[in-house]
Amino acid sequence: xxxxxxxxxxxxxxxxxxxxxxxxxxxxxxxxxxxxxxxxxxxxxxxxxxxxxxxxxxxxxxxxxxxxxxxxxxxxxxxxxxxxxxxxxxxxxxxxxxxxxxxxxxxxxxxxxxxxxx
Amino acid sequence: xxxxxxxxxxxxxxxxxxxxxxxxxxxxxxxxxxxxxxxxxxxxxxxxxxxxxxxxxxxxxxxxxxxxxxxxxxxxxxxxxxxxxxxxxxxxxxxxxxxxxxxxxxxxxxxxxxxxxxxxxxxxxxxxxxxxxxxxxxxxxxxxxxxxxxxxxxxxxxxxxxxxxxxxxxxxxxxxxxxxxxxxxxxxxxxxxxxxxxxxxxxxxxxxxxxxxxxxxxxxxxxxxxxxxxxxxxxxxxxxxxxxxxxxxxxxxxxxxxxxxxxxxxxxxxxxxxxxxxxxxxxxxxxxxxxxxx
Numbered sequence: 001x002x003x004x005x006x007x008x009x010x011x012x013x014x015x016x017x018x019x020x021x022x023x024x025x026x027x028x029x030x031x032x033x034x035x036x037x038x039x040x041x042x043x044x045x046x047x048x049x050x051x052x053x054x055x056x057x058x059x060x061x062x063x064x065x066x067x068x069x070x071x072x073x074x075x076x077x078x079x080x081x082x083x084x085x086x087x088x089x090x091x092x093x094x095x096x097x098x099x100x101x102x103x104x105x106x107x108x109x110x111x112x113x114x115x116x117x118x
Numbered sequence: 119x120x121x122x123x124x125x126x127x128x129x130x131x132x133x134x135x136x137x138x139x140x141x142x143x144x145x146x147x148x149x150x151x152x153x154x155x156x157x158x159x160x161x162x163x164x165x166x167x168x169x170x171x172x173x174x175x176x177x178x179x180x181x182x183x184x185x186x187x188x189x190x191x192x193x194x195x196x197x198x199x200x201x202x203x204x205x206x207x208x209x210x211x212x213x214x215x216x217x218x219x220x221x222x223x224x225x226x227x228x229x230x231x232x233x234x235x236x237x238x239x240x241x242x243x244x245x246x247x248x249x250x251x252x253x254x255x256x257x258x259x260x261x262x263x264x265x266x267x268x269x270x271x272x273x274x275x276x277x278x279x280x281x282x283x284x285x286x287x288x289x290x291x292x293x294x295x296x297x298x299x300x301x302x303x304x305x306x307x308x309x310x311x312x313x314x315x316x317x318x319x320x321x322x323x324x325x326x327x328x329x330x331x332x333x334x335x336x337x338x339x340x341x342x343x344x345x346x347x348x349x350x351x352x353x354x355x356x357x358x359x360x361x362x363x364x365x366x367x368x369x370x371x372x373x374x375x376x377x378x379x380x381x382x383x384x385x386x387x388x389x390x391x392x393x394x395x396x397x398x399x400x401x402x403x404x405x406x407x408x409x410x411x412x
Contacts, residue, residue, distance in 0.1 A: 044408075045187055045188070045189075060277060061277060062274070062277035062278070063277065063278045063279065064272075064279045064324045065279065065324075066324050066325050066326065066327075066364075067327075067363065068281075069232070069281040070278050070279065070281075071229060071230070071278075072278070073275075073276035073277065073278050074276075077278065082371075083370075083371035083407050083408040083409070084361075084369050084371040084372050084407070084409065086369075086370065086371070087363065087364075087367055088364075090324070092324055094277075113408060
C-alpha cells in the first residue's frame with residue numbers, strides 16, 4: 001500500500017511533464033528574403049530593431065530569442081538586451097502560413113553596459 | 119505502540135498568505151518554507167494551500183542600488199502552491215507540491231508589459247525521520263527531492279516568445295537535498311535548515327542554459343505565546359552561483375547572495391486547521407554584475 005502510494009504520486013507528477021513538440025512543416029511557397037538588425041552589436045540595456053522580409057501569401061511571423069527580450073509582433077520586432085545576455089545571441093524568425101513554414105536566424109552580439117556609449 | 123496501531127488518517131490543513139518584496143521573477147517556484155518541517159508521523163496527511171504576492175523593482179550592482187539605467191522596470195507575481203504531505207511510516211514522509219502562477223508580470227513604463235501565467239513546477243520530496251527524541255524535543259529530518267518542470271516554458275504572445283523571467287516553469291529538472299534540525303527549549307523551539315539545489319541544464323532547440331547551484335541556510339525561532347497563536351521568525355540566506363550558457367560561457371551578471379528576515383504568524387483553529395501570514399523581507403542583497411533584485 002505504501003509503495004503503491006509512492007509510485008502513484010511519482011507517476012502522476014511525471015505524466016505532467018510534457019515534451020516539446022516539433023511539428024515543423026517546411027513550405028516551398030514561402031521564401032525569406034532577408035533578416036536584418038538596425039544595429040549589431042548592441043549594448044546591454046539598449047535595443048535593436050529586427051526586420052524580416054519574406055514572400056508568400058497571408059504570412060504570419062513568430063519570434064524566439066535564447067537570451068534577452070522581444071517586444072512587438074509581425075515582421076518587425078524590438079530586441080532588448082540585458083547584462084545577463086552578454087555574448088552572441090540567436091534570434092529565430094519563423095514565417096508561416098497555411099502551406100507550412102520557413103525559419104531563419106540572426107546572431108546579435110550583446111556587449112557590456114557602459115553608460116553614454118553606443 | 120503496536121497495540122494502539124493507528125488506523126485513522128489525520129488531516130491538517132493550512133491556508134497561508136505570503137507577501138514578499140523579492141523573489142518575484144526568478145525561474146521556477148518561489149521558496150515557500152512549508153517543506154521545512156519535521157517528518158510526519160505514520161498515516162498523517164497534511165495539505166496546505168499557499169498564496170504569495172511578490173514585488174520587486176530595483177536593480178543592483180553588487181550590494182548597491184544601480185540607478186544609472188535609462189528606464190525603470192518592476193516585476194510582480196501572484197502565485198499559489200498546493201502542498202501535500204503524508205507520513206508513509208514513522209521514518210518516511212512523502213511530500214509533493216504543485217505551483218501555479220496567476221500572473222508573472224514584467225512592466226516597463228511606456229511599454230506593453232510582459233505577462234506569463236500557468237503551472238509552475240511540481241516537486242516530490244522524500245523526508246526521513248532519522249532521529250526523533252520527544253523527551254529532548256529534538257528531531258533531525260533530511261530530505262531529498264526532485265522538481266519537475268511541468269509548467270509552460272515557451273509561452274508566447276502573438277507568436278513572440280515571452281522572456282524567461284515571466285515563464286511559469288523553470289524549464290529544467292532540479293535536484294535537491296536538505297537537512298532540518300529542530301530542538302525545543304521551553305516555550306521556544308529552534309530549528310536549523312540547510313539546503314542544496316542542483317539545476318539541470320536546460321537544453322532545447324532555442325535555449326541552452328544552466329542555473330547555478332543554490333544553497334539556502336535558515337534559522338527558525340518558534341514561540342507560542344498563546345494556545346492558538348504561533349509566532350515564527352526566520353532568518354534565511356540564499357546563495358546562487360553563476361549560470362552557464364552556450365560553450366560553457368559563464369553569465370557574469372547572474373547569481374546572488376540575499377539575506378531575508380521573515381516573520382510569520384499562525385493561528386490554530388479547531389480540528390487542526392491553521393492560518394498563516396508570512397512576510398519575506400530582503401535585508402541584504404548582493405548581486406553579481408547588474409541584475410534586477412528578483
